[in-house]
Amino acid sequence: MNNSTLAGQIKSQQGDYSIHVGEGILDKIYSLSKNEINNSRVFLISDIKVFSGLGTNIIKTFESNSIKVESLSVELDETKKNLSTVDKIYEWLHEKGAERSDIIFSLGGGVATDLIGYAAATWLRGIRLIHIPTTLASMVDASIGGKTAVNLKRGKNLVGAFHQPKLIIMDTKSLSTLKQREMNSGWAEALKHSFLFDKDLFNKFKNNHSKLLNKDEPFFTDAIKRSVEIKAEIVSKDEYETGKDRIKLNFGHTIGHALESATSYSNLLHGEAVSIGMVVAANISSALSYCQENLVDEIKNILEAYNLPTRIPKNINLDNLYTIAKSDKKVRAGKINWVLLKEIGESKIVNDVPDQVVTDSLRSSQ
């Protein structure tokens, strides 16, 4: 195993695992995964958008090492993240005779890691899984930590399971085909990690934003590695989100999810909605004097430097938005657990923010 690409190690009750990050690292997919494959059969399930480029190369690499790959590509985006797509995967796994000792590789963005992860969690009560995330959002966030999910008509990610992969392989070169807007959306989650946990990373994001936007190496891969490392540390401390660590990753998501829902998941990408949600949370933090006022501007400025929106769209009804936020699946006994910032690198959870403070902060963020 090539240790220089090792970006994180997750401690999990389901088995510890490694995360490898590197430019062009998919060329080494066989050596990185051969111990996990052992003698089992390999089932590669890909987002159709990345199959012809990345998927076919992966198959060639395995076949040149005498490993036969069964392969399925499916259309995967937020509108396809449902049980009927999972059912297609079950049908295919059944047709191909996939057994519990076999192994699934997921290839694609966060929809792929969530949905194929869910299929792997439930096929024969759980089959081993390796993630190959291909979007920035899935690299720094979705593929790490074992949360899998699909959407129901009644809401996002309502059905899911914790199913940790055995290995995650992230090739930063695979991001070269990703649309710029999707890249920006992924930066929102990486920036979030720096706001919550790492002032040095925040300063790197601040001082090197044009290099990072240009994907200049080694800055680009290093920033992804550090962000991955942060998520790995948090998940290892609080695998099932029962403590006070993993829930902090929800920073900006209360209003972010409400914005996605209010706009029917069609106008804002996830990271864009989270970006606006982080500004609202920073405004609440400042209104309650948990942080200094200038922190709000610092957060806004850096998000804007990464081409992310920082204002709630004018056509959004704020009362309606707050009502949606209160129905989020993370609300406990009718109270929102707000993740608020004290300073860069330090946050706290507060569940008694007065309604007036929230509505004022929403207004000043529009």
Ligand SMILES: NC(=O)c1ccc[n+]([C@@H]2O[C@H](COP(=O)([O-])OP(=O)(O)OC[C@H]3O[C@@H](n4cnc5c(N)ncnc54)[C@H](O)[C@@H]3O)[C@@H](O)[C@H]2O)c1
């Ligand atoms: N499980 C978790 O902890 C977690 C965390 C964050 C987000 N998520 C989930 O992740 C999803 C969002 O992830 P996403 O932003 O990666 O969305 P996505 O998977 O829909 O990918 C975005 C778009 O990029 C395309 N794509 C993927 N890789 C590509 C590549 N290399 N080149 C060109 N196009 C490519 C996809 O087909 C899609 O159209 C949401 O469903 C969200 O709920 C999960």
